[in-house]
Amino acid sequence: MSFIEWTEEMSVKAPVLDGHHRMIIDCLNQLHPLLETKGDGADIRAVMAKLEDFVLLHFAEEEREMKQAGFPDWRAHKDLHDRMYDVVFSLKSDIERGKVLDARHLFDLLNDWLVTHILGEDQKYVPFIAGHDHQPVAQWRRSNGKDV
Template structure:
């Protein structure tokens, strides 16, 4: 996977969400670099753990905003978050068990999922939150 570079087209127009998206991209890029340098499963596991923990914080913040403002697509958005979190936890658990190192396919999945989620689902959320007065 090539490194993901933040692009203004990824902005959802809510500063705290954009900042967290940038951090998620950075974490995926660090994981990609570790895999590219052949760093072992312990390092990859640490990075996946950090990514999983940060995802929980990020998704929690988004979900709190959706709840606060009565986002009409809350349930669907929540299910998307849960599905992705399960997948990241599977990667983390497999690495912790020593049965997997992060593959190129997993990296592409992580990067593609995040960018697609930002550009589709989170942009809609950003539009709604701005309409409600959140910046």
């Protein structure tokens, strides 16, 4: 059984975005058993790299959907994405530089940012995108204009 189970309550009524959210939850579920792992952290680095790449793709898709559907608070939501990405990137960078991180803290932080975001902030745009025709994009841009 997974540590975090997908529930219908998490759905944003957009199959592609729901699939992304499920992948993010899958990354958290992969990270959870590593909490007590003692070793070089290769598994944690692999999960964090996957999470970073996937979060970038997801943010691009979600932001595009919000804009196209006319969600009025899409810019504020994008700012949340930028801050969330900064946390993920910083943690991944620390791990790659060999910094020993508290895996429990890492998991709790990511769980709070990602799952709480899905259940809270993402639900605000559901009435705007429900039933909207979704065409995927491939690049995410930060609010400061820099590509990552």
